[in-house]
Amino acid sequence: MASELDVPLKRVLVPLLLPEKCYDRLFVQWDLLHVPCLKTLLSKGLGLGIVAGSLLVKLPQVFKLLRAKSAEGLSLQSVVLDLVALTGTVVYSVTHGFPFSSWGEALFLMLQTLTICFLVMHYRGQSARGAAFLAFYALLLLGLLSPLTPSAVITLLQASNMPAVVAGKLLQAATNYRNGHTGQLSAITVFLLFGGSLTRIFTSIQETGDYLMAGVFVVSSLCNGLIAAQVLLYWNAKIPGKEPKKEQ
Structure with missing residues (x-):
């Protein structure tokens, strides 16, 4: 009983x-x-854990930009391509009716990445351009989620995630290499993204059975691993013009 x-x-x-x-x-x-x-049980638990954790993943990056009042070391093109990839995952998952636990973190990461996009433009003296970008993005997202958008377009958007992820991360890696440091890139955010993308390989296969979605996370893990390796490599590198103050 x-x-x-x-x-x-x-x-x-x-x-x-x-x-x-x-x-x-x-x-x-x-x-x-x-x-x-x-x-x-494991997949659902991990998925919900990633979704909950995603609320904080890129906040260290946001706070680091706000504290420094500088976007030094961040590639705007990389951030925008990251936003494209996250948007594709959200739209594809919503239109296919996948469980929220299998993609929910993409929604929160998308909003945080959008904030970072605006802050990078703002600290480069392009606040008006940043505001226009936010308005354009909102209209684009509404259009993609509309029933009028053909399913073939949504699938193509998801398929474009792989080149978008690769191009975005390679741009950031190239910026890091050229600068000889990672600037205002948040190490916490980088390592959380790396761990999250690795875990998502398993949960996406288990919960959706969609190998296109799983493939994106495989590629994302490799690219996030490259950035994480650079963070470790340049850990003690000094940003030009940011010399520590001497003790009096």
Whole structure:
């Protein structure tokens, strides 16, 4: 006979982490070695963890820009291409009805990347251009999410994520190499993005079965790994004009 805790526990777990048949298998029949259900539980848990963590992933980068009042070392083209890739993932996932746990972090990262785009333009003295960019982007996003947009266009947008990710990260890597430092690039953000993209390879295959989406995360992991390696390489490099103050 089910315990009194079973019903409220089921109400929480079934919609969030498990289909009902897996809940029954694991928590009613106590078949704790049922691999398919364990994989589902792991995937959902990791997915929701990434979504929750994504609220903070790029905030260190935003705060670093605000604190320094400078976008030194950041490639605007790289940030824009990152925004294109995230937008493609969001639009593709929404139109295909994928579970939020499999793509939700892309939504929050998209909003944070959009903020970074504006800040880079603002600190380069292009605030009006930044405002116009925000307005254009909002209209474009509404258009892509409209039922009038052909599905072929959405699929093409998602397929373009791979070259967008590669080009964007290589531009940032080239900027880092040319400068000999990573400037105002946030190490916390870089390493969180690297870890998140690695985890998403598993969750995207498990939850969506979409190998196009999984392939984007494979490529993203490789590119984020390159930037992470540069952060470590240039860890002690000094930014020109930012010499530490001498003690009196």
